[in-house]
Amino acid sequence: MGKGKKVILLLLVAIMIIGLVACSSSNDKPNKGESSENTDKKQKIVAWAWDKNFNVAALEEAKKIYNKDNPNVEIEIVEIAQNDVIQKLNTGLSSGTTSGLPNIVLIEDYRIQTFLKAYPGSFKELTDVVKYDDFASYKKDFMTMDGKSYGIPFDTGSAVLYYRKDYVEDAGYTEADMQDLTWEKYIEIGKAIKEKTGKHMLSIDPNDIGLFRIMMQSAGKWYVKEDGSTPDFADNEALKEAAAICKEMLDTGIAKTHTDWAQFVAGPNTGEIASVPTGCWFTPSIMAEKSQSGLWRVAPIPKLSKAKDATNASNLGGSSFYILNEIDGADVATDFLVKTFGSDKSFYETLLDKHGIIATFIPVQSGDVYGKEVEFFGGQKIYSDVSELASKIPSVNYGLHTYAFDDIMKAEFQNIINGTDIDTAMQNAQKQAESQVK
Structure with a gap:
């Protein structure tokens, strides 16, 4: 073999070796989807x-x-x-x-x-x-x-009941009375607060039925049955009871109506509202009115009286x-x-x-x-209390149609407010829901 051919052969071998080393190095590096550890690649x-x-x-x-x-x-x-x-x-x-x-x-x-x-x-x-x-x-x-x-x-x-301790006491009740409430007892206290202080117990937006969801889930129920798809209005005792309670709160005058988020927050912040049953994410909104520090407390939500397996824990x-x-x-x-x-x-x-x-x-x-005392709530350990409630929330299958069925229920609640029998309204809702899921 000539000298020139030997040089060419050596060059080819060297190129092959470099290529193999490069391939080996690239295979050691993670792909785009892998963890960033052990690589300098951004x-x-x-x-x-x-x-x-x-x-x-x-x-x-x-x-x-x-x-x-x-x-x-x-x-x-x-x-x-x-x-x-x-x-x-x-x-x-x-x-x-x-x-x-x-x-x-x-x-x-x-x-x-x-x-x-x-x-x-x-x-x-x-x-x-x-x-x-x-x-x-x-x-x-x-x-x-x-x-x-x-x-x-x-x-x-986690759904909780924020309430004004001073208004409750003005009406002749105590903090102990606000524990293990039923919605009937809640309405009773609301009437007393309205009579003694002139304040509304809560505010309700008739076009936002978050309270319905709170009450339903507290009994392990939803707009659908456990399969997540079969509409459950006509025979849903928890939903019927929720509608009856919300109508009673409006009829008795313990509930003030609001139409948007700003009005909802303004109710407790201005001192016009004595309690707020809602999700625990509302805590910063309550605490925004620093002049009310020490006046508020947190309790579990009231529970349904008629619905099977009702609890004082729910979610929103x-x-x-x-x-x-x-x-x-x-x-x-x-x-x-x-x-x-x-x-x-x-x-x-x-x-x-x-x-x-x-x-x-x-x-x-x-x-x-989580165990720290919160001065705004009178030293109550609200975070540990809320966490304990979270562990008790009944599981439900929300299914695929929560917001569509929400719209149906909003319309029927307006009919209930205007005098339609609850059973009739729920049967109407059942038919509408069934037609949507066909």
């Missing part, structure tokens, strides 16, 4: 959520914690209205065009079953990744379909985080959520201490932060 994930003082604030705290150990992951948090989240997700997932969608998205608990059913395979399964026993059981049920779980539970919508609202499967970075997004929202006790203590966010992560509830 990776980016995007999260969508609404409410900058609550959900977005929680994501920002999680980002700070995660980036300490994972500085090469860029986490972009986008504040986006809940209705826009729903619209954009539906548009992208139904068309199969996922461009522009995030890795992580916050979805309301009432809506998640609809997404899981409509877009199978679009959300990352986390059954064996998240320790669901660390969360309130009712939250896991929302995000589970066919035995597989898909989200990381977040906040609690709440949401959880989900990961989109088909977006690059799904595994990094999973790593981020699991190491923060999925398992970090100190992270949840920070959320409560700095932002007043009460979550459904059970291990944190025995900590000092």
Whole structure:
């Protein structure tokens, strides 16, 4: 072999060796969807959520914690209205065009079953990744379909009764009287407060039936039966009792009407409203009126008297985080959520201490932060009290039609207010609901 040919052969061998080394090196690095650990490659994930003082604030705290150990992951948090989240997700997932969608998205608990059913395979399964026993059981049920779980539970919508201790005492009742209430007893106290102080016991928006949902779930009932699809109006004793109670509160004059959120918040803040039965997320709104510090207390909601299995625990609202499967970075997004929202006790203590966010992560509830006395509520340990209630919330299957059935019930409640018999109204609602799900 000539000298020139030997040189060429040596060059070819060298090129082959370099190629093999390069391939080996690239195979050692994680793909786009894998955890950022042990790589210098910059990776980016995007999260969508609404409410900058609550959900977005929680994501920002999680980002700070995660980036300490994972500085090469860029986490972009986008504040986006809940209705826009729903619209954009539906548009992208139904068309199969996922461009522009995030890795992580916050979805309301009432809506998640609809997404899981409509877009199978679009959300990352986390059954064996998240320790669901660390969360309130009712939250896991929302995000589970066919035995597989898909989200990381977040906040609690535990329903509570905020009440003015001074108004209650002016009417001749005590704090002990506000425990283990029935709705009948609540109305009785409301009448006494109205007579003695001139204040309304609560305010109601006839076009917002959140109270109906609170009362139904407190008895383990919903607009649908346990299968999540069969409408349940005509024979739903909890729903009928809820309608009767709300009508009585309006008829007796203990309820003042409001038409929007601003009026709802203004009621207790101006001192015109003696109590607010709603989700615990209302705490910052109550505390916004600092001049009322020491006057408010928190009790469990009243319970239904006629409905079977009625309790003093329920839920209103709440949401959880989900990961989109088909977006690059799904595994990094999973790593981020699991190491923060999925398992970090100190992270949840920070959320409560700095932002007043009460979550459904059970291990944190025995900590000092949850057990602290809150001066605004007369030194009551409201966070531990709310957390205890969360553990007692009956699980229900929200199914796929909560908001559509909400609209039906709103219209029928207006008819009830105007004199329609409750049984007749519920039979009408049953027919409308059945026609929608055919």
